[in-house]
Amino acid sequence: MKVVKFGGSSLANGEQFQKVLNIINADPTRKVIVTSAPGKRFEQDTKVTDLLIDYAKKTIKHQDCAVIVQQIWARYSEIAQFFDLSPDTIAPLHQELCDLPTISYPDNDFLMAAFKAHGEKLNAQLLALLLQQKNFPARFLDPQEAGFLVSNVANDAQVLEETYQNLSRWRDIPEILVVPGFYGVTPTGSIATFSRGGSDITGAIWARGTAADLYENFTDVNAIYAADPRIVTKPHPIKIMTYRELRELSYAGFSVFHDEALIPAIQGQVYINVKNTNHPELPGTLIVPEKNFHPKNIITGVASSNHFAALYLHRYLLNKETGFTLKLLKIFYQFNISYEHMPSGIDDLTVIFDKRQFTEKLRQQMCAEIKRVLQPDQLEWIDDYAIIMVVGEGMRNKIGAMQNITTPLAQRHVAIHMINQGASRISIMLGTKKEDAAAAVTQIYHQFFK
Numbered sequence: 081m082k083v084v085k086f087g088g089s090s091l092a093n094g095e096q097f098q099k100v101l102n103i104i105n106a107d108p109t110r111k112v113i114v115t116s117a118p119g120k121r122f123e124q125d126t127k128v129t130d131l132l133i134d135y136a137k138k139t140i141k142h143q144d145c146a147v148i149v150q151q152i153w154a155r156y157s158e159i160a161q162f163f164d165l166s167p168d169t170i171a172p173l174h175q176e177l178c179d180l181p182t183i184s185y186p187d188n189d190f191l192m193a194a195f196k197a198h199g200e201k202l203n204a205q206l207l208a209l210l211l212q213q214k215n216f217p218a219r220f221l222d223p224q225e226a227g228f229l230v231s232n233v234a235n236d237a238q239v240l241e242e243t244y245q246n247l248s249r250w251r252d253i254p255e256i257l258v259v260p261g262f263y264g265v266t267p268t269g270s271i272a273t274f275s276r277g278g279s280d281i282t283g284a285i286w287a288r289g290t291a292a293d294l295y296e297n298f299t300d301v302n303a304i305y306a307a308d309p310r311i312v313t314k315p316h317p318i319k320i321m322t323y324r325e326l327r328e329l330s331y332a333g334f335s336v337f338h339d340e341a342l343i344p345a346i347q348g349q350v351y352i353n354v355k356n357t358n359h360p361e362l363p364g365t366l367i368v369p370e371k372n373f374h375p376k377n378i379i380t381g382v383a384s385s386n387h388f389a390a391l392y393l394h395r396y397l398l399n400k401e402t403g404f405t406l407k408l409l410k411i412f413y414q415f416n417i418s419y420e421h422m423p424s425g426i427d428d429l430t431v432i433f434d435k436r437q438f439t440e441k442l443r444q445q446m447c448a449e450i451k452r453v454l455q456p457d458q459l460e461w462i463d464d465y466a467i468i469m470v471v472g473e474g475m476r477n478k479i480g481a482m483q484n485i486t487t488p489l490a491q492r493h494v495a496i497h498m499i500n501q502g503a504s505r506i507s508i509m510l511g512t513k514k515e516d517a518a519a520a521v522t523q524i525y526h527q528f529f530k
């Protein structure tokens with residue numbers, strides 16, 4: 081059996097829903113269907129998840145919500161009308177949307193999570209109704225009933241281990257299950273979501289829990305490309321790649337697949353196939369374990385990401401000082417900040433963060449505390465920072481890969497602020513200025529995929 085996830089672009093309007101119905105119809109082994117919320121129908125459009133965030137904020141501020149509710153509901157009723165679903169059939173979904181402010185939540189974070197989750201919840205219910213209308217043996221399955229349990233972090237939850245056992249019970253039921261992506265329920269029964277783009281994670285959890293033969297992830301591109309198609313025109317489509325290659329590339333900017341979604345797939349050793357809803361006949365990209373994988377190219381892909389910032393600390397004889405890093409890490413812990421990388425020299429240390437964790441106030445407070453406790457000679461917060469990740473199983477045994485990465489950057493006068501190569505030797509990370517990131521990706525891409 082297969083677990084199949086449809087992204088927001090695949091469920092954005094009636095035409096896209098029709099393609100989804102055709103895809104489900106074409107293969108009876110597609111048994112668990114994971115939905116996202118309706119995504120963008122065109123470039124300037126707004127995702128339903130973003131509308132729901134607006135609805136939640138207005139509710140928190142006790143503002144009038146009539147217009148935003150109407151805007152959200154228009155997205156669902158447009159799809160229902162496309163299929164001539166009667167207003168009576170979808171009325172309970174409208175009621176559910178309107179009732180959101182009347183429910184009590186542990187706090188505003190959980191309120192936000194519950195509002196956001198309804199993008200996927202209403203879409204899953206709508207898809208189940210449409211499948212039933214077309215006489216498919218399908219049903220909507222609520223995460224609470226499924227036993228899809230997550231940790232108590234309202235908007236950045238993690239799956240709980242017992243979920244896998246709970247989901248395994250749904251493997252052999254005869255119906256097609258339509259389940260909402262992006263969220264689960266906490267042990268005390270509140271809705272908590274994954275981070276943005278988290279429906280990919282839901283699909284992977286279902287795939288592991290039901291020991292699926294394949295996890296199909298339907299999106300709006302023919303394949304995962306060797307570079308972001310918004311940066312490089314007509315990039316090379318990747319036919320096959322390993323879990324860890326995709327994990328590194330997703331982490332560093334390949335937004336087509338959530339980096340955390342690889343973990344359940346790896347744990348369950350479920351193959352992933354990223355495919356295009358608009359061209360389901362194409363093979364897409366297959367993501368497989370490293371064992372028996374024979375790379376054809378030196379690099380598989382190059383990604384860039386702008387949501388990092390770096391903290392540079394300089395102090396003479398840092399290498400001789402005991403406890404410096406420990407004190408620094410204690411400060412991060414105290415401010416509840418996780419860091420991504422910490423390359424160091426004899427007299428200096430750079431810490432790279434996901435800057436979405438910071439508000440300006442928090443950043444200032446943390447830097448002041450570091451100055452007070454560690455008294456560095458120099459402390460610099462570098463906001464203008466991008467990370468470039470060059471990834472490939474083929475780099476492991478290849479001498480000279482580094483030169484092929486740095487030479488084209490030098491030719492374009494792109495300065496490299498940091499280089500980090502992991503012990504696995506399948507990835508090289510570079511730090512550049514934000515404005516140089518696209519040029520760096522393009523140069524490296526063309527060096528390896530002439």
Ligand SMILES: Nc1ncnc2c1ncn2[C@@H]1O[C@H](COP(=O)(O)OP(=O)(O)O)[C@@H](O)[C@H]1O
Nearest residue numbers: 087088089299300301304305307308334335336
């Ligand atoms: N390397 C890449 N290969 C393919 N698509 C990529 C890549 N990097 C970024 N993308 C972007 O990811 C988008 C698909 O992801 P997303 O918008 O999350 O889809 P969905 O709506 O299906 O969840 C593509 O339209 C593309 O612009």
Ligand SMILES: N[C@@H](CC(=O)OP(=O)(O)O)C(=O)O
Nearest residue numbers: 087088116129276277278279
């Ligand atoms: N709808 C959620 C979760 C998600 O995974 O969406 P998508 O499949 O459209 O990336 C979001 O926008 O974050």
